[in-house]
Amino acid sequence: MPEGDTVWLTAHRLHDALAGGVLTRFDLRVPRFATADLTGRAVRDVTPRGKHLLTRFEGGLTLHSHLRMDGAWRVFPAGARWTGGPAHQIRAVLGTEAATAVGYRLPVLELLRTGEEDRVVGHLGPDLLGPDWDATTAVDRLRADPARSLGDALLDQRNLAGIGNVYRCELVFLAGVTPWLPVGELPGETLPRLVATARRLLMANRTTFERRTVAGTGRRGPLLHVYGRAGQPCPRCGRPVRVTPYRGPGPALSGDERITYWCPGCQRGPGPDDAPR
Incomplete structure (x- = not known):
């Protein structure tokens, strides 16, 4: 069950796999952002905020995702077979030369300006696993x-x-x-x-x-x-x-x-x- 600890670990695995790399593949399989293409941009960082994930890219863009009940991100070496679920459950694919992150069953997935992150996480209270914990x-x-x-x-x-x-x-x-x-x-x-x-x-x-x-x-x-x-x-x-x-x-x-x-x-x-x- 994805809660704050699961999201923290997921964020750190995504960060270790993608941060510093340049996107060779960017695929959002949701109607609103299906035409978005960030290939060629560097991945800056992946940050957890409560039960939210913020993946930040070069150029001031952030991919916001939330796992809710059964969403998951899986990381695979580049070229490896994906094993996180059937293809119709894939909502996002982020690939670099070294690794590919695949998002399965993600109920919340949106691309926004990094400067507008407060729109999706600004309402949250102190993060139990965050640097702002109070x-x-x-x-x-x-x-x-x-x-x-x-x-x-x-x-x-x-x-x-x-x-x-x-x-x-x-x-x-x-x-x-x-x-x-x-x-x-x-x-x-x-x-x-x-x-x-x-x-x-x-x-x-x-x-x-x-x-x-x-x-x-x-x-x-x-x-x-x-x-x-x-x-x-x-x-x-x-x-x-x-x-x-x-x-x-x-x-x-x-x-x-x-x-x-x-x-x-x-x-x-x-x-x-x-x-x-």
Whole structure:
């Protein structure tokens, strides 16, 4: 599931493969930009911003992409066979003499002026894996709407950038509260600790696609506490982990974000039937 750590690693792999090279192939397979041609231009850098990717080119242009649920960028040596999926799922091809980056199933793909990047990422809160990370600002933004459910607030990228549904489920479990608990009802220093935990977990997972939030279980143990473990025993209390559609205030969620994994034994607060619709 692409979240901030996956996007960070993807950006760095793309940067290592393409930055400094000159484009020998540029192909955007979306109607709006199908005729765009940047061959002959150098790739300046590839930068992650929350769950967004910014690939910058010579001449002040940026390719903005977002992976959402199942998008992916794959990097191949020049001339190698592409193995990231069927050809009809390819949305972008960026090639240099050394490597080719192929974007599969990308739901967001647009070419814009580098000076206009704020149009697509300027709304984001502090980036958990970015140089602008500011825990105090993130906590203040989360607290700004005390009646909002914690799960909904954590998914709002305007508060802090990089958390998706996997980390939402894991973070509220580690905090010992349900995602339907209003932010204003969190006790004491729970929210600053939760934000610090989010930063620590994303930092620890940013160099691998095998995400882990459970420490010390070895290769055979579970990687995650509750996410994807419906019906299995909670690692703390042993009660079966529940899965339920996410019901909270705010904009409609899509796909995986509609699903919540949680433990009714360990996580205090309102359940799904008590949450605002």
